[in-house]
Structure formats: C-alpha cells, structure tokens
Amino acid sequence: MVLGTWWRKNWLRVLVHIGAWVPLSWLVIQYLQGSFVVDPVREMTTYTGKTALILLMLSLACTPISTVTGLKQVLRVRRALGVYSLVYVSVHFAIFVGLDYRFDPGLLVEAIFEQRYVIVGFAAGVILLLLGVTSTRGWQRRLRRNWKRLHRLVYVAGILVVAHFLWLSKDPQEPLRYGALLVGLLLLRLPPIRGAISRLRRRLESRLKRNSERGLGVLAPHR
Amino acid sequence: MQEWFFIGGNVVKINPSEITPEHVYLSRRRFLKGVGAVAAASLVVGACGPQESSPVAVPTAEPGLAYPPLPTPSAASDELGAALTTYEAITNYNNYYEFTTSKEGVAKLAQGFRTSPWEVEVGGLVDKPQVFGLEDLLKFEQEERIYRLRCVEAWSMVIPWVGFPLRRLLEEVAPQSGAQYVRFETLYDPEQMPGQGRSSYSWPYLEGLRLDEAMHDLTLLATGIYGKPLPPQNGAPVRLVVPWKYGFKSIKSIVKIELVEEMPVSFWMDAVPQEYGFYANVNPEVSHPRWSQATERRIGESGRIETLLFNGYDEEVAHLYEGMDLRRWY
Numbered sequence A: 001m002v003l004g005t006w007w008r009k010n011w012l013r014v015l016v017h018i019g020a021w022v023p024l025s026w027l028v029i030q031y032l033q034g035s036f037v038v039d040p041v042r043e044m045t046t047y048t049g050k051t052a053l054i055l056l057m058l059s060l061a062c063t064p065i066s067t068v069t070g071l072k073q074v075l076r077v078r079r080a081l082g083v084y085s086l087v088y089v090s091v092h093f094a095i096f097v098g099l100d101y102r103f104d105p106g107l108l109v110e111a112i113f114e115q116r117y118v119i120v121g122f123a124a125g126v127i128l129l130l131l132g133v134t135s136t137r138g139w140q141r142r143l144r145r146n147w148k149r150l151h152r153l154v155y156v157a158g159i160l161v162v163a164h165f166l167w168l169s170k171d172p173q174e175p176l177r178y179g180a181l182l183v184g185l186l187l188l189r190l191p192p193i194r195g196a197i198s199r200l201r202r203r204l205e206s207r208l209k210r211n212s213e214r215g216l217g218v219l220a221p222h223r
Numbered sequence B: 001m002q003e004w005f006f007i008g009g010n011v012v013k014i015n016p017s018e019i020t021p022e023h024v025y026l027s028r029r030r031f032l033k034g035v036g037a038v039a040a041a042s043l044v045v046g047a048c049g050p051q052e053s054s055p056v057a058v059p060t061a062e063p064g065l066a067y068p069p070l071p072t073p074s075a076a077s078d079e080l081g082a083a084l085t086t087y088e089a090i091t092n093y094n095n096y097y098e099f100t101t102s103k104e105g106v107a108k109l110a111q112g113f114r115t116s117p118w119e120v121e122v123g124g125l126v127d128k129p130q131v132f133g134l135e136d137l138l139k140f141e142q143e144e145r146i147y148r149l150r151c152v153e154a155w156s157m158v159i160p161w162v163g164f165p166l167r168r169l170l171e172e173v174a175p176q177s178g179a180q181y182v183r184f185e186t187l188y189d190p191e192q193m194p195g196q197g198r199s200s201y202s203w204p205y206l207e208g209l210r211l212d213e214a215m216h217d218l219t220l221l222a223t224g225i226y227g228k229p230l231p232p233q234n235g236a237p238v239r240l241v242v243p244w245k246y247g248f249k250s251i252k253s254i255v256k257i258e259l260v261e262e263m264p265v266s267f268w269m270d271a272v273p274q275e276y277g278f279y280a281n282v283n284p285e286v287s288h289p290r291w292s293q294a295t296e297r298r299i300g301e302s303g304r305i306e307t308l309l310f311n312g313y314d315e316e317v318a319h320l321y322e323g324m325d326l327r328r329w330y
Helices: A002-019 A022-033 A040-069 A073-100 A105-113 A116-133 A137-143 A145-151 A153-168 A173-187 A191-222 B020-048 B106-110 B166-173 B194-198 B267-271 B314-321
Strands: B119-124 B130-133 B143-150 B155-165 B181-186 B206-210 B220-225 B239-241 B254-260 B295-298
Touching: A002 A073, A022 A040, A022 A073, A040 A073, A040 A153, A040 A173, A040 A191, A073 A116, A105 A116, A116 A145, A116 A153, A137 A145, A145 A153, A153 A173, B119 B166, B130 B166, B143 B220, B143 B239, B155 B166, B166 B220, B166 B254, B206 B267
Parallel strands: B119 B254, B155 B295
Antiparallel strands: B119 B130, B143 B155, B155 B220, B181 B206, B181 B254, B220 B239
C-alpha cells in the first residue's frame, strides 16, 4: 500500500535516475568489447555529446511539459536531468582532451580557441559546470534571488550547444531539428504564451470535471 | 619541365602528346620507391606471415564480368612508413551521401548496388568521344597505388588502391586545345541510392579538376582496393582518387567524364559555396571556415598526427600551384 503510493509519486524520478546511466553503461560495455571498430574516438565523442544534448533538452522540456499537462511530477526531475547532462558533457570533454588530443596542451589550446564550434561547446560546458555546482539547496539558499537569475543561463547553454552541433556538422539537417525543438521549448516559456496555455488547460480541466460530475448525477438516481 | 602546363594559375593550351615524359619519369620514380618498400616489407612480413592486414570480407565480383587478376598490396605501409588501414575499416567507414550521411551505415545500404553493366561516357571538348564499358576500363593496365586519403573532416586512411592513371583514359579521347577542365558526374539513381531522394542537396554529385591536375600521374581511376574489386560503399565500379586533395574531390561511381572550358561547379561548391572551393587541396595552414585542418586522426590509430601540405605529395604536385594564393584558391 505504502509502496504503491510512493511509486505513484516517484516513478518518474526512478526512471530518470536509472535511465540516465544506461547510455554510459552501454558506452563502457561497447568500449570494453571493442565494438567501436573504425573510429572509436569520433563515435564515443559523438555518442556522449548527443546524449548530453538530449538530456539537456529533456531538462529544458520539463517546465513546458508541466505547463501543458499540469503534471507537477515532471518538475521534480528537471534538476536531475540537468546534472546528468553535465555528467555526459564531462565524459565528452574528457574523451576530447584525453583520447583525441592526448593531453597535448599546444594542440588543445589551438583546438579549443581557434575553432568556433569548439569555443561555443566549451562555453556551454563551462555554464553547465557552473550550474551543476550551484544546483544544491545550499547554493540555492546562499544565492537567494540571484540563484534563479544565474540558472536562467541554461537557455544560453542550450543555444550554444545547438550552435556547437550545427557548426561541427557537414550536414545541417539533424542539428537544425534540435534547434527547432529548442526554439519551440523556449517559446512555450514566454510568459504570455505560458499564461495562455495554463488558462486554457484550467478551463478544459474544469469543464471535464463538470461533465464528469454531471455524468455521476445521471447515474445517481439508480443507486 | 612542367612549365608547359600553366603559368600563373592559368592553363596553357597543351597538346596531349607532349605530356608523357613527365609521367614516365614520375611513375618510374614511384616504381623505384615501391621496389624499396617491397624489399623492406618482405623482410618484415616474412617474419610474421603473409596474412598481415588480410581483408575480412571478400566482395564477390558481379556475375558476367570477369575482373582480371588485380595486383595485391606489395607493401604494408606507404612511402612515409605509415601502415595500411585495414580492409575492414576502409570498407565500413564511408562518406557516401548518396546512400546515407552515416559513415557506418553506407556499407549495408550499398550492398546489392548494380555495377554491371556499367558505362562511362567520356566526351565534351575531345576529338574522339567514347563510351567505355567497365570491361573496357579494366583493359587498361591495372596497377597498385598506396595513397593517403585525407577527409575534409580531419580523419585519414592509407589505402592500397588498384587502378590506372586517368591520363591514359583522357589520352584515348584526345582532348581538344580548348579543354581546360574535367568535369565528373556520379550515377543518379534514387531507387538504388536512397540518399539522393531524400535530402535537399542537388544531385547528381559533381566534381572537377583542372586539366593539368587530371593529367597528373598521381590522379587515379580506381577499380579496386586490396587487390579486390571496389566494393559498392567505396564507389564501385570506378571512382576517382586525387590523393593530394580532400577526399570529397575523389568522386565515386562515375558515369560521365566531360572535358570543358569553364571551371565546373562541384557538388560541395554548390551546396555550401562559402566553405568549399574548387581546389580543395589538403593544406594544414588553410582552415575550413569552421574547423582547423592542422591535425588529423589516422583511422585505426590513437591520438592525432600533423596534416602535411598537399597530404605529403608536395614534391609531386606543388608546381601545379606555383604563384597561386592557396588561401584564396581553397
């Protein structure tokens, strides 16, 4: 009984915490099995980068999803998704520095600061690191109102990440799809749009409620 | 001795029969280099058996077309000592957007691609336009060429091609004096090449070379790799290989070769003009607008190596670009 209630309240969190480790486990298994045959560095870099991007998008989708559906549960996984995105960004960066450039400082400085797709990716990583470190309740208390202001930088990170993907790709179609998704998610957050959707939802909800009450009323005489 | 080709970046009218001496000289030199490599390799290979870098999958030649015996790799490395990339890697990592933009996905999608019958139409400003069947192309003496292939995406391979210099084919059709460039075209067949039906690019794939580049001895029409017929994912049945230029210049599955007066607009020049020029010579000093070309990842090895000017073929080809600003003519 108790477990059932707990599960109904927390299933999404459990799903996120388990789900977020699946791509990394898969990566490690594939690596150990030697499944990345041709170009392991590129494959692993792309894989971790794309996972980080998807997790960041999911984190950014939490608020809009809650606005549209009214589900409050979704808001409780927003931070975890963001932190997991940072985890994959860190692995992505470690592969870039260690496996791709073999910790060569000269090559790395050139690679990071002379290629615009790397500069924007690097900047996005720095932002996510900052937000990850200050994501705890302690920092939330310490920064007070500034915490929210600081964490709005996640939108900037989202834009930089899409630019990173777009600028490194020879074919722009896939990054542009993520770009469109990001624009959609950001639009849903604009106060006028968000307010309108909330009002529409509440009106629909109350109408549904009235209808079902009327339905019960029809059934009532039979009791 | 090369000055008759062009002066200051302009092609000078040449008579095809005048070209031969340089190439005889060049191929002799390469042959001598090759002999050295074979001698060195036989010392190494002799110790560990001939199965070094033996291919994994054997492509079956199309029924009805008998490939002549193709020369198998005579060395385990290129003239700079870089080891050959494995057959498995070469045939499973392909940029071939006609099938898919996923490099690992091309091999599977390209299986069953019909390469026989196959015809290559050679025409334009020539005295003797001809249509060559694949069997005609295979009649040219097939030789082995171990070349580095440097992709514009900053990865590279070392590939033992089989084929013959494009020059030999061009000599057969007798280019006219007005011909300054060579234009190449890939097969257009969306039914067999799903990528041609889907994306926003303008197909078919087109490429071009200046006539003197096309006549250079290093410029190869390839029909095989590792002593086997070219697999579909690598551009079967016949493709271009221009080892000192980025990989996208080496157009695959050619159906048409035309000699023209004007500089052709290639597929990538048309798709992203601000990023891809006509020449596309490998050059560590000239970055792609979005990424550096200073280093590359050699497939099958870890870490990075420095990219060489003209992909390490500067001795052979630098004279073609004498006096040209390579930043402008990227």
